[in-house]
Amino acid sequence: MKKGIAPKLFIYFLCFSFLLLTGGFPTTVAEATETGLPIGEMTSSGEVKFEARENVWKDVEPIQFPVFQGVRIKTGKGVALIVVAKDIRIEVERSSLFSFQGDDQFHLFQGRVSFRIPSGADMSFRVANLSIGKSLRLQAAKDPLVPPTSEETVGSIILHSNGAVTVKSIRGPLSIQNEDRGVLAALPSRESVTIPSTAASGGQRQMLAQVGEPVEGVPEVSTTTYWVLGVLATIGLGLGIALAFQDDDGKRVTSP
Numbered sequence: 001m002k003k004g005i006a007p008k009l010f011i012y013f014l015c016f017s018f019l020l021l022t023g024g025f026p027t028t029v030a031e032a033t034e035t036g037l038p039i040g041e042m043t044s045s046g047e048v049k050f051e052a053r054e055n056v057w058k059d060v061e062p063i064q065f066p067v068f069q070g071v072r073i074k075t076g077k078g079v080a081l082i083v084v085a086k087d088i089r090i091e092v093e094r095s096s097l098f099s100f101q102g103d104d105q106f107h108l109f110q111g112r113v114s115f116r117i118p119s120g121a122d123m124s125f126r127v128a129n130l131s132i133g134k135s136l137r138l139q140a141a142k143d144p145l146v147p148p149t150s151e152e153t154v155g156s157i158i159l160h161s162n163g164a165v166t167v168k169s170i171r172g173p174l175s176i177q178n179e180d181r182g183v184l185a186a187l188p189s190r191e192s193v194t195i196p197s198t199a200a201s202g203g204q205r206q207m208l209a210q211v212g213e214p215v216e217g218v219p220e221v222s223t224t225t226y227w228v229l230g231v232l233a234t235i236g237l238g239l240g241i242a243l244a245f246q247d248d249d250g251k252r253v254t255s256p
Contacts, residue, residue: 040066040082040083040085041083042064042066043063043065044075044078044080044081045079046077046079046094047075047076050072051072057074067082067100069101070100072097073098074098074110075093075094078094079091079093079094085103087118089116090106090115091115093114094111096111104124105123105126106124107125108126108159111158111159114155114156116154117172118152119151119152125157128159128163128165129179129202130165130177130199131176132157133175134153135186135187151172153169153173153174154169154172155171156170162197165194165195165200166192166193166195167187167194169187169189169190170189170190171189173186184199
């Protein structure tokens with residue numbers, strides 16, 4: 001964690017624990033403090049609130065606000081910057097709703113975020129039934145798939161109102177997995193992909209090979225269409241060969 005943040009988080013924890021003992025702290029956040037220290041700190045501007053208890057929202061402290069696991073935070077007409085372990089930075093845009101599930105998983109329920117994950121750090125983003133993070137690489141070990149930690153990763157995620165999810169890599173490859181840990185897309189640097197709502201919600205299990213936007217005006221051709229065209233082409237070729245060996249009277253051509 002960045003130098004200087006750890007002492008601040010410890011002080012936050014002591015203050016929050018005191019409020020809890022005096023009975024002046026909301027139930028939801030009180031339960032979060034029981035799980036341990038804050039996992040990061042947030043600065044914000046504009047309208048930003050946290051869920052003090054179920055369906056009860058209160059304003060956050062705009063300068064420095066401790067972020068606890070499981071506490072939901074929403075940005076109405078405001079924006080927020082969260083810094084967690086190893087200087088991982090997450091910028092949350094307006095009209096977003098999110099929480100942290102542990103110190104290495106960010107859960108986006110609504111809106112848009114941008115992130116920077118330094119080398120040596122790791123963070124996954126949960127959006128609907130998708131898990132987004134650094135691309136997995138092969139390794140000669142008992143666990144052949146391990147996340148790389150030697151490269152800085154910068155990107156953004158948008159959860160659209162229709163349920164589709166757009167992921168963009170600015171620097172470093174990203175991997176998009178479904179709830180069964182199947183890879184839907186492997187995204188290289190400076191590329192983007194939009195996962196349809198059916199796949200993002202878990203209703204589709206096929207791998208998405210397309211990266212970027214589809215070309216307008218070019219219809220998709222199914223595998224069945226290709227098969228039918230192939231059969232017709234074969235039949236036509238056979239008839240052409242047969243006719244080539246017949247004369248005009250229908251008799252077979254023989255050499256003199």
